[in-house]
Amino acid sequence: MKGKVELPAKIKTGMIRIGAFEIGHYDRKHNRPIWENKGKIVFKGEALIKYGAKIIVGEKGVLEIGDKFRLSSGSYIICYKKVALGSNCRISWDTQIIDTDFHRIFDKSGRTLNPDKDIIIGDNCWIGNRCTINKGSLLKEYTIVASNSLTNKAYDQPHVILAGMPATIIRTGVEWGGDTSEIRN
Numbered sequence: 001m002k003g004k005v006e007l008p009a010k011i012k013t014g015m016i017r018i019g020a021f022e023i024g025h026y027d028r029k030h031n032r033p034i035w036e037n038k039g040k041i042v043f044k045g046e047a048l049i050k051y052g053a054k055i056i057v058g059e060k061g062v063l064e065i066g067d068k069f070r071l072s073s074g075s076y077i078i079c080y081k082k083v084a085l086g087s088n089c090r091i092s093w094d095t096q097i098i099d100t101d102f103h104r105i106f107d108k109s110g111r112t113l114n115p116d117k118d119i120i121i122g123d124n125c126w127i128g129n130r131c132t133i134n135k136g137s138l139l140k141e142y143t144i145v146a147s148n149s150l151t152n153k154a155y156d157q158p159h160v161i162l163a164g165m166p167a168t169i170i171r172t173g174v175e176w177g178g179d180t181s182e183i184r185n
Contacts, residue, residue: 003037009047018049039079041065045087055079058100064096066123081116086123086141097121097133122158126176128182142175 007016019033031052039057045067049055054076057063061079066087074093077083080100091097100116107113117135121127125139128147133139138154139162145151146163157163161171 001036003035003059004040004151005037006040006042008043015045016043016047016049018047019051034076034121039063043055045069047071061099070130079119082118082178083134084120086121086125089121090126092127092131092147094129095127095131095133099135101135124152124176144174145182 003182005158013174018035030097030114033052034054034056036056039061040063041055041057042062042064044065047065047069049071050073052073053071055063055163056076056078058080060081062082062164063077063079064084068088069085070090071077072091072093075091075095076097078098078100083099089140089149097119099119105113119133119137119139121133121139122141122143124141125145127133127145128149128171130148131145132150134150134152136153137151139145139151140147140155140158141157142159145167145185149163149167150165151162151167153166155169157172159172159174160169161174162168163170
């Protein structure tokens with residue numbers, strides 16, 4: 001833990017829980033949590049990061065976590081540039097959010113062809129299980145990403161359901177009923 005963690009000005013006991021709660025189908029013996037922060041993690045309020053979730057932030061990475069955030073078991077966030085997660089976002093199990101390709105690819109002149117790109121996820125987004133949210137993804141508020149989908153670009157509409165590989169908008173004008181009144185598992 002060489003990086004920095006910023007907390008909101010007003011904090012309370014139990015506001016940020018890491019490694020709490022388990023999902024019944026997750027094997028505690030074979031799935032362990034990882035917290036590796038060499039950059040900066042900013043908590044903007046309550047957060048629940050369940051047992052078996054993984055957060056890795058590189059030296060130049062900035063991870064912003066909105067209020068009433070939930071990250072489920074087996075999911076991971078890898079941030080080498082910037083990942084911003086809005087308030088009341090829910091990330092289901094076995095989902096990966098990655099703003100880098102890890103290995104650089106260059107053209108003959110030495111120019112990087114695959115730079116890291118920000119990931120921005122708006123308020124009240126719900127990402128289903130086994131999704132991949134790749135670098136350059138922009139999800140507006142009230143976006144629902146269906147299970148097993150892949151996002152890799154900016155989606156400019158709020159209140160949508162995305163599905164597929166790569167994801168496309170399959171429905172507009174939607175909201176979901178995430179309860180924001182208290183931290184829940």
